[in-house]
Amino acid sequence: xxxxxxxxxxxxxxxxxxxxxxxxxxxxxxxxxxxxxxxxxxxxxxxxxxxxxxxxxxxxxxxxxxxxxxxxxxxxxxxxxxxxxxx
Numbered sequence: 001x002x003x004x005x006x007x008x009x010x011x012x013x014x015x016x017x018x019x020x021x022x023x024x025x026x027x028x029x030x031x032x033x034x035x036x037x038x039x040x041x042x043x044x045x046x047x048x049x050x051x052x053x054x055x056x057x058x059x060x061x062x063x064x065x066x067x068x069x070x071x072x073x074x075x076x077x078x079x080x081x082x083x084x085x086x087x
Contacts, residue, residue: 006030011041015048 006014011034014027023031035042070078 006034008034008038008041011035011038012044015041015045019048019052 011031014023014031017023017027018031035045
């Protein structure tokens with residue numbers, strides 16, 4: 001049974017890992033076995049998923065291209081203003 005039941009630290013690492021990649025069968029079993037007995041880790045998983053959902057909703061897909069870009073002239077004007085205010 002010790003093979004399946006891991007510490008909360010290892011379980012939280014598995015929870016985070018599953019959001020980035022696919023877990024192995026052994027890791028999935030370890031995660032499910034631990035969460036069946038530990039309500040704290042189950043709550044951590046729910047909170048982690050909720051936080052990721054909010055970040056995606058608020059900031060969108062990080063891989064997506066920006067909808068609008070500043071022209072070179074506007075960028076230069078902003079840089080000039082910054083430089084003039086710091087002199």
